Amino acid sequence: MLEKHVDILIIGGGPAGLAAAIGAKEQGVDDILVIEREDSLGGILGQCIHNGFGLHRFKVEMTGPEYAQMDIDKVRELGIPTLCDTMVLSVDENRRVVAINKEQGLMVFNAGAVILAMGCRERPFGALGIAGTRCSGIFSAGTAQKYVNLMGFIPGKKVFILGSGDIGLIMARRMTLQGSEVLGVAEIMPYSSGLNRNIVQCLDDYGIPLYLKHTVIEVRGKERLEGVTIAEVDDMRKPIPGTEKHFDCDTLLLSVGLIPENELSQGANVEMSNTTSGPIVDDEFQTSKAGIFACGNVLHVHDLVDFVSDESMKAGKAAANFINKKTKKGTIINMLDGKGVRGVVPQKLKIPVDGEDAENVQVMFRPDKVYENARVKVYNGDNEIYSVKKRILAPGEMADIILKKDIIQNLQNAPIRVDIES
Amino acid sequence: MEYDIIVVGAGVVGCSLARELSMYNTNVAVIDKAYDVCDGSSKANSGIVHAGYDAEWGSSKAKYNVEGARLYPSLCAELNVPYKRCGALVVGFSDDDKETLKRLYNQGIKNGVKELSLIDGEEARKLEPNLNKKVTCALNVPTSAIISPYELTYALADHAAVNGVKFYLETELLDAQFVDGLWHLKTNKGEFTAKAFVNCSGVNAAKINRLISRKSYQIIPRRGEYYLLDRLIPLPFERTIFQTPGRMGKGVLVSPTVHGNTFLGPSSNDIEDGSDTSTTVDVLNFVFDKARLTWPEATMRNVITTFAGNRAHEDHGDFVIGRVEDAPKAYQALGIESPGLTAAPAIAVELKNLIVEDMQLDKKDNILPAPHRNKPFIDMTDEERAEAAKKDPAYGKIVCRCEQVTEAEIRAAINRPVGARSIDAVKRRARPGSGRCQGGFCSTRVMEILAEELKISELEVTKSGGESKILTGRIEDVEGGCPIC
Numbered sequence A: 001m002l003e004k005h006v007d008i009l010i011i012g013g014g015p016a017g018l019a020a021a022i023g024a025k026e027q028g029v030d031d032i033l034v035i036e037r038e039d040s041l042g043g044i045l046g047q048c049i050h051n052g053f054g055l056h057r058f059k060v061e062m063t064g065p066e067y068a069q070m071d072i073d074k075v076r077e078l079g080i081p082t083l084c085d086t087m088v089l090s091v092d093e094n095r096r097v098v099a100i101n102k103e104q105g106l107m108v109f110n111a112g113a114v115i116l117a118m119g120c121r122e123r124p125f126g127a128l129g130i131a132g133t134r135c136s137g138i139f140s141a142g143t144a145q146k147y148v149n150l151m152g153f154i155p156g157k158k159v160f161i162l163g164s165g166d167i168g169l170i171m172a173r174r175m176t177l178q179g180s181e182v183l184g185v186a187e188i189m190p191y192s193s194g195l196n197r198n199i200v201q202c203l204d205d206y207g208i209p210l211y212l213k214h215t216v217i218e219v220r221g222k223e224r225l226e227g228v229t230i231a232e233v234d235d236m237r238k239p240i241p242g243t244e245k246h247f248d249c250d251t252l253l254l255s256v257g258l259i260p261e262n263e264l265s266q267g268a269n270v271e272m273s274n275t276t277s278g279p280i281v282d283d284e285f286q287t288s289k290a291g292i293f294a295c296g297n298v299l300h301v302h303d304l305v306d307f308v309s310d311e312s313m314k315a316g317k318a319a320a321n322f323i324n325k326k327t328k329k330g331t332i333i334n335m336l337d338g339k340g341v342r343g344v345v346p347q348k349l350k351i352p353v354d355g356e357d358a359e360n361v362q363v364m365f366r367p368d369k370v371y372e373n374a375r376v377k378v379y380n381g382d383n384e385i386y387s388v389k390k391r392i393l394a395p396g397e398m399a400d401i402i403l404k405k406d407i408i409q410n411l412q413n414a415p416i417r418v419d420i421e422s
Numbered sequence B: 001m002e003y004d005i006i007v008v009g010a011g012v013v014g015c016s017l018a019r020e021l022s023m024y025n026t027n028v029a030v031i032d033k034a035y036d037v038c039d040g041s042s043k044a045n046s047g048i049v050h051a052g053y054d055a056e057w058g059s060s061k062a063k064y065n066v067e068g069a070r071l072y073p074s075l076c077a078e079l080n081v082p083y084k085r086c087g088a089l090v091v092g093f094s095d096d097d098k099e100t101l102k103r104l105y106n107q108g109i110k111n112g113v114k115e116l117s118l119i120d121g122e123e124a125r126k127l128e129p130n131l132n133k134k135v136t137c138a139l140n141v142p143t144s145a146i147i148s149p150y151e152l153t154y155a156l157a158d159h160a161a162v163n164g165v166k167f168y169l170e171t172e173l174l175d176a177q178f179v180d181g182l183w184h185l186k187t188n189k190g191e192f193t194a195k196a197f198v199n200c201s202g203v204n205a206a207k208i209n210r211l212i213s214r215k216s217y218q219i220i221p222r223r224g225e226y227y228l229l230d231r232l233i234p235l236p237f238e239r240t241i242f243q244t245p246g247r248m249g250k251g252v253l254v255s256p257t258v259h260g261n262t263f264l265g266p267s268s269n270d271i272e273d274g275s276d277t278s279t280t281v282d283v284l285n286f287v288f289d290k291a292r293l294t295w296p297e298a299t300m301r302n303v304i305t306t307f308a309g310n311r312a313h314e315d316h317g318d319f320v321i322g323r324v325e326d327a328p329k330a331y332q333a334l335g336i337e338s339p340g341l342t343a344a345p346a347i348a349v350e351l352k353n354l355i356v357e358d359m360q361l362d363k364k365d366n367i368l369p370a371p372h373r374n375k376p377f378i379d380m381t382d383e384e385r386a387e388a389a390k391k392d393p394a395y396g397k398i399v400c401r402c403e404q405v406t407e408a409e410i411r412a413a414i415n416r417p418v419g420a421r422s423i424d425a426v427k428r429r430a431r432p433g434s435g436r437c438q439g440g441f442c443s444t445r446v447m448e449i450l451a452e453e454l455k456i457s458e459l460e461v462t463k464s465g466g467e468s469k470i471l472t473g474r475i476e477d478v479e480g481g482c483p484i485c
Helices: A015-026 A043-047 A064-077 A141-150 A166-177 A196-206 A263-267 A305-323 A405-409 B012-021 B060-079 B095-111 B121-127 B149-162 B202-212 B281-294 B340-359 B382-391 B407-414 B423-430 B443-454
Strands: A002-011 A032-035 A051-053 A087-091 A096-101 A105-116 A120-122 A138-140 A158-162 A181-187 A210-212 A214-220 A227-232 A245-248 A251-254 A258-260 A292-294 A331-337 A341-345 A348-351 A361-367 A371-380 A383-393 A399-403 A416-421 B002-008 B028-031 B088-092 B117-120 B137-141 B145-147 B166-168 B173-179 B182-187 B190-199 B219-229 B240-243 B253-256 B262-265 B303-314 B320-323 B330-334 B398-400
Touching: A002 A015, A002 A305, A015 A032, A015 A043, A015 A064, A015 A105, A015 A305, A043 A064, A043 A141, A051 A064, A064 A305, A087 A263, A096 B382, A105 A305, A105 B382, A120 A141, A138 A141, A141 A166, A141 A251, A141 B443, A158 A166, A158 A214, A158 A227, A166 A181, A166 A196, A166 A251, A292 A305, A331 A341, A341 A416, A361 A371, A361 A416, A371 A399, A383 A399, B002 B012, B002 B340, B012 B028, B012 B149, B012 B340, B028 B149, B028 B190, B060 B095, B060 B145, B060 B149, B060 B320, B060 B340, B088 B095, B088 B121, B095 B117, B095 B137, B117 B121, B121 B137, B145 B149, B149 B166, B149 B423, B173 B202, B190 B202, B190 B340, B202 B219, B202 B303, B202 B330, B219 B281, B240 B281, B253 B281, B262 B281, B320 B340, B330 B340, B398 B407, B398 B443, B407 B423, B407 B443, B423 B443
Parallel strands: A002 A032, A002 A105, A105 A292, A138 A251, A158 A181, A158 A251, A181 A210, A331 A416, B002 B028, B002 B190, B028 B166, B088 B240, B190 B330
Antiparallel strands: A087 A096, A096 A105, A120 A258, A181 A214, A214 A227, A227 A245, A331 A348, A341 A361, A361 A399, A371 A383, A371 A416, B088 B137, B117 B137, B173 B182, B182 B190, B219 B262, B219 B303, B240 B253, B253 B262, B320 B330
16 A cells, blocks of 8 residues: 655645645645545536636636636646545544545555545435435436536426525526526525525526525426425424425426535544534634644535635645644634624634734624624623624625734633624 | 246345245246336335244244244345344333333244343433433344345345346236146236246235236235434444334334444335335324434434335235145235345245245256355455455545445446446445435436446436436537537
């Protein structure tokens, strides 16, 4: 078995892994390896041929493949080694990484630092407990997107979509454009979990109805899907009898949530968050295991790839600092979800010790419902240390605040809590 | 097509029998209307090798259950399929339950079940700490075991096939006439003739029986719905946990599977159409509520899929096994509901003995062993994985990430003697898509490999045969082409 050392091993060659590699390299570490399970770099961006990527980071609007290519080019230019078509089988807490591919067979890497950048996956149909048959024609939206955009196949002609996540909205438009009929989109919540611009550009522009507070309660069809039944739900998300509507369709696409893909992280025994379903990290994106970092959608599901890249760049730099023994030494305090707040990241923060420079810390979270003209307040123990007014907060769009370095510098050794006050 | 013996039904009973008969000098064919072997009750059940305390003493169920359970360990070892003696607890919550458990205990002793003991709630929780505090009594059944019912059935079919049994799938029996010493079987795929005819057709067995016999049986499809949980969560129970049984069966179980998942179920509801394996909201809710009696901490969070299977419940409640009284050279296994899976190897031996006696068959000199089956990649050590990938680079390509299934294993599933021809067929043989993403990532690749190995277009690949195609067309064939590219 080939066994070798590498300073920083990055698991995943999607936007998170690529940005982390760039960040690490720019911070002065040369011995980096990016491992990607697919046969090319770029991750899910490769099948996202619609535009809307890069506005924040590059100030231009690009398609997914174009956005990915920016980072791929940069990685090549920086001479960072990558290994595609290679699957990481396990990572342990000592950063021993086992991977396999067709050409080299099984490989073992002893990594100075590991960056988890495996992304996320879609919640499958089976997990929803929807009644009915187990016919064909039911796809997660991303799988359908792969068939259409990468493989050139049409998954169905008459389509219903469950869930208004961004991929579902994008696929509503995509299926319409390639000649299929999209009958509607059902969303169990009273609001869409997708970006507002996608609702406008992908549904409204094509006259596709969005049924809020509705869900699919049954699928029919012996072999191929023949139809679905939707119903309105009450505030407990239980279907209301008598509100059923039937649609004859041969295809059901699901966009009902993304789940960080953390099987490897769990193998390394990193502490996990029940709220984000990702690892618990500090403000340097280090998990509970020394030298193991996490960023991008494996950490928490983002709305925009631009934010994935920003975060991952920072994680890459932090991993490089770890290799160069420049990791911060401060006292660790917890960051907690307060009133109306879910999934604060990072979950831990270091109070700089004497001689260490404080840095701005970006705190990300999702509101638990829609708020208008609300105030986000941050407490350190009982002291309010930051407050900002937000015109609109919605679960579909991740919120963030920046705690400036002077605030960080003066933190007390007490938990930080983020609240939304309406 | 002429055969000596035709077995109708490629479930676990039919395939067990076919394998038994394949060791004799005789020509055997198995026909089944489904797209794959193991497509009915045999693929969707609890996968339990029951110890044998449950069936009434003196019944056929008791006899074949106990004998089947005895045959299982060596059978699974020979076929190289999983078998795990995980044990079972039958738990009770009341004095009435306690009385029932005592009755089951005595029945078990009478049936010849070993190692049974009655324990109290405390002792039960010592064995299984996640049990409900309200459990007051339990029957401890260390000899209860779990298997993979479909992996077993595929292995039985493969072993039969390498010893000469022919399988005709999508072949539906329409009529059967005994003329001039031969059975003439009319099917949608033409006529078969056979000297002997065996009915092992599960929920359809009564219908098939009516073609050949005046004695009428009534089979009621009794549906069971299940939840399957992610194997990433620690197993709540090491043993199969039954609740004290009632009139409609053994109640809702919480049990590990041989692959490390936990399942909840089954329900028990009589339905009309034996091919209807839909799940229903009310029943799934019922199953969940019942399971929480055993396991109060159960949550929906870890559910990866729900499914249903139909039991072939015969009106009189017992197996009907043997010669068909009013038809020559005709045999049957009818009403094979629980503990049918456990009983299958014993039923097969019984039917084989009758047929061998009636037809005076000789054993073959050269019986081929069951085809070699590599250890699943997911169960290999790193050293074994390195070795496997060195020998066959396709072991270096993981197609299903949740269950770590390699390209080599998917190709092998398709190229087995009775190979997979659909996405579901591959899934059940090699497990891609059985994990927590349910094929979200790997189904596209499995489809390509199927198309490649079967030399068909991707558009022809189905989920499970018939019209269950995955795709409806190519973008390039849409009028005006792709509007984007």
